[in-house]
Amino acid sequence: MADDSSETQTDAALEELFVRSERVPFVYWRAYTGPRTTVLLAGAVAVLAFVTALSHLSRDRTFGGPLAFALPPGWGEFVPFGTVLLAFVLGGFAMGLRRRLTIAWYGTVLALSLAVVVPFVTARPTDVLLFVGALAALPLAIRNRAAFDRSLDLSAFQTAAIVAFVAAQIYGTVGAYTLRETGYDGIETWIDALYYVVVTGTTVGYGDATPTSQGAKLFTLSVIVFGTGTFAVASGSLIVPALESRLGAAFGTMTTSELSLLDDHVLVLGYGDLTEPLLDELVSTTDVVVVTPDEDTTSALDDRDITVLSADPTADEALLDAGIERASGVVAATNDDARDTLAVLAARGINSTVRIVAAATDHRHVDKLERVGADEVISPSTIVGRRLGRSLLDTDGTEADESGTPAETDETTEDVSKAGSDDEDAAS
Numbered sequence: 001m002a003d004d005s006s007e008t009q010t011d012a013a014l015e016e017l018f019v020r021s022e023r024v025p026f027v028y029w030r031a032y033t034g035p036r037t038t039v040l041l042a043g044a045v046a047v048l049a050f051v052t053a054l055s056h057l058s059r060d061r062t063f064g065g066p067l068a069f070a071l072p073p074g075w076g077e078f079v080p081f082g083t084v085l086l087a088f089v090l091g092g093f094a095m096g097l098r099r100r101l102t103i104a105w106y107g108t109v110l111a112l113s114l115a116v117v118v119p120f121v122t123a124r125p126t127d128v129l130l131f132v133g134a135l136a137a138l139p140l141a142i143r144n145r146a147a148f149d150r151s152l153d154l155s156a157f158q159t160a161a162i163v164a165f166v167a168a169q170i171y172g173t174v175g176a177y178t179l180r181e182t183g184y185d186g187i188e189t190w191i192d193a194l195y196y197v198v199v200t201g202t203t204v205g206y207g208d209a210t211p212t213s214q215g216a217k218l219f220t221l222s223v224i225v226f227g228t229g230t231f232a233v234a235s236g237s238l239i240v241p242a243l244e245s246r247l248g249a250a251f252g253t254m255t256t257s258e259l260s261l262l263d264d265h266v267l268v269l270g271y272g273d274l275t276e277p278l279l280d281e282l283v284s285t286t287d288v289v290v291v292t293p294d295e296d297t298t299s300a301l302d303d304r305d306i307t308v309l310s311a312d313p314t315a316d317e318a319l320l321d322a323g324i325e326r327a328s329g330v331v332a333a334t335n336d337d338a339r340d341t342l343a344v345l346a347a348r349g350i351n352s353t354v355r356i357v358a359a360a361t362d363h364r365h366v367d368k369l370e371r372v373g374a375d376e377v378i379s380p381s382t383i384v385g386r387r388l389g390r391s392l393l394d395t396d397g398t399e400a401d402e403s404g405t406p407a408e409t410d411e412t413t414e415d416v417s418k419a420g421s422d423d424e425d426a427a428s
Helices: 002-018 033-055 077-099 103-123 127-143 156-178 190-201 214-250 275-282 295-303 314-323 337-350 363-371 378-392 408-416 416-428
Strands: 266-269 287-292 309-311 330-333 355-357 374-376
Touching: 033 077, 033 103, 077 103, 077 378, 103 127, 156 190, 156 214, 266 295, 275 287, 275 374, 287 295, 295 309, 295 408, 314 337, 330 337, 337 355, 337 363, 363 374, 363 378
Parallel strands: 266 287, 266 330, 287 309, 330 355, 355 374
Antiparallel strands: none
């Protein structure tokens, strides 16, 4: 009977270790069908579209695909150039997907749909890869719609500059078309008018469309002034912030491109005495983002390939940039309990469900950090004090392990919050 009982216990132990009631997938498809894959496929389709367009330019531009009949007369010449334009536009949308922009998602879906249609117009063997790539990327982009949820955050100046530029193009196109019969040679259609405005506003001026009346000349001067001015202002308002961001990333002050696609990562708010061993524990098991305003710390962490954002960890904007909505946990462990309190308040205000763990430098502040939203508060001073006391009073010869952590440390840790509360009550 004793042998049967022993075998039963052994079988139960083996079953607990090796038998799983839930299904374990052979391949975790989610890891290969997430937002990252969507971005990569969109970029790959953009490259394929560019290569396909180059192959069309090097051949006869007469196409016999099943949808070629839908092209207006003379538009067959535009197909290769339109595919090149599609490649550049899709590449831009792929960059927008890296920032999880909703508008980039809509543009990507539209561009991929057009990429699927192109082979049905051209019917060339070189279009097969473009068709397959676009057909694979399109449903994947639709499936990951929820991941691209950020609005395009433009300043009032950027919005005004873009509106002014578009208005200048409309003004020039409509005006040139209206004056086509009495004021211009070489303008007959709306496309001619748009072409004239673009080459005039960019100061290229091929000379194939020229003003022939005084009114048309004055109108052309206004197009040059408004078109060139609005183009310079609009492009500057968009390019300069992008350059500043990239320069900042190059010097280790921000890694927005790395942050935009992180999921289930851990945010470490601030940097203090506990942060270094904390990072040693976390970086090997999960993605970590450190938010700190200290430039020296930022540079040092960046040299170690630790994702770091140079910003105030108590600011809502910094937490949003660090992806707190998608984070699996938040740690506030600086040497300043006041800053930790503000960081916990900001984190809890943005994400009400994320797990927040804080370290209280002063054990009297444990209760306060819990009240502002921390799920668990660790007091290093309490842990060390109890450890010293137990080491002194230990008469059984219990020794710590190699790391200096005794067997009863887990029990001590579980009682930290209670001890902090008791100390708070005693102080009161």
